[in-house]
Amino acid sequence: MVVHPVPAARDVLRFWRDYAPGAPEELTDGALLFTAPPEPFIPERAHGAPVLALFGDYAGDLSAGESAIRPLRDFGPPVADLIQPMPDSAAQTMADSIWPHGVQNYWKSNFLAEVSDEAIDTILAKFATVPSPLTTVVIDHNGDGAMNRVSPDATAFGQRDWSYNLLITSLWTDPADSDVNIRWTRALWAAMEPFTREGVYVNYLGAEGQDRVRSAYGPTTTGWSTSRTRTTRPMSSASTRTSHRPGTSGRLRPQRDEGPWKPPLRSGP
Structure with a gap:
């Protein structure tokens, strides 16, 4: 993770937007807007200040990974450069302090068609008024690679046409x-609507109703689930908030929003 001060965020995000599509498929990358916690990996002068971080996780040869990630490290200067060889288990937990356990959570998410200049400006303008220092806005780069070469109807996850995902994780x-x-959170999500697409990543859903679940899986998977479960026992809705509940008519309940929720204990978003 390479951390930059927020005044540089517009230039950093535009750089990353242009870098990401051509990066090797072995690299998982994205951007985070958050308030720097008082952790040893952040210089003390940045504690409590809003920052933008670019993260990169290269799964492969170390020398090839260093070459692939070098542009992320050279752009700047950053506040902190935390990129180094590490086990995947360490990479998965290094940002745990950004998403602490036991607090109030409210999340909104949608796939993005692109990270345009207008989308960048909208996110930064809204984040300037964020009410909680625990809130983080994530832009995942999840496309331009192997997942796009799989047919949308080949697996339960069918949202393979969008290269970026917006995730707003409000915590207080x-x-x-x-x-x-x-x-x-809702205001930022609404402001980003012109730049988003209908699909949503199912792991980022809360109790948002069956219309949103359907948008996560897509019409092919939803239709298959509905037709198949009519001949077997229905799925239980007690075990998860985002299960698809097929009905005899095939219609889904209207979208609803049940407010803040607390996720189970886990080690990241």
Whole structure:
């Protein structure tokens, strides 16, 4: 992870936007907007300040990975450069402090058609008014590689046409602050609507109703699930908030929003 001050975020995001499509398929990369925590890996002068981080995880030969990630490290200067060889287990947990356990959560997400200049400006303008220092906005680069070469109807996950994903993870500690944080999250999500697409990654869904579940799986998987479960026992809706519940008519319940929720203990978003 390479961390930059927020005043440089517009230039950094534009650089990364142009870099990501040509990066090797062995590289998983993305961008994070968050408030720097008082952790040893962040210089003390940046503690409590809004920052933008580019993350890169290269799964392959170390020398090839260093060459692939070098452009991310050279752009700047950054506040901190945390990129180094490490086990995958360490890479998976190094950002745990950004998503602490036991706090209030409210998430919104959609795939992005592209990371345009207008989308970048919208995210940065809204993040300037974020009410909680625990909130993080993520832009995943999940396309331009192997996943795009799989047919959308070959697996349950059919959303393979979009190269980027927007994830707004609003976190706060006091339940009394729920309204202001939820309003801010919804406002950013609404402002980004012109740049998003209908699909959503199912792991990022909360209790948002069956219309949103259907948008996560797509019409092919949803139709297959509905027709198949009519001849078997229905899926249980008690075990997960994002299961597809087929009905005898094939219609899905309208979208609803149940407010903040607390995720189970886990080591990341």
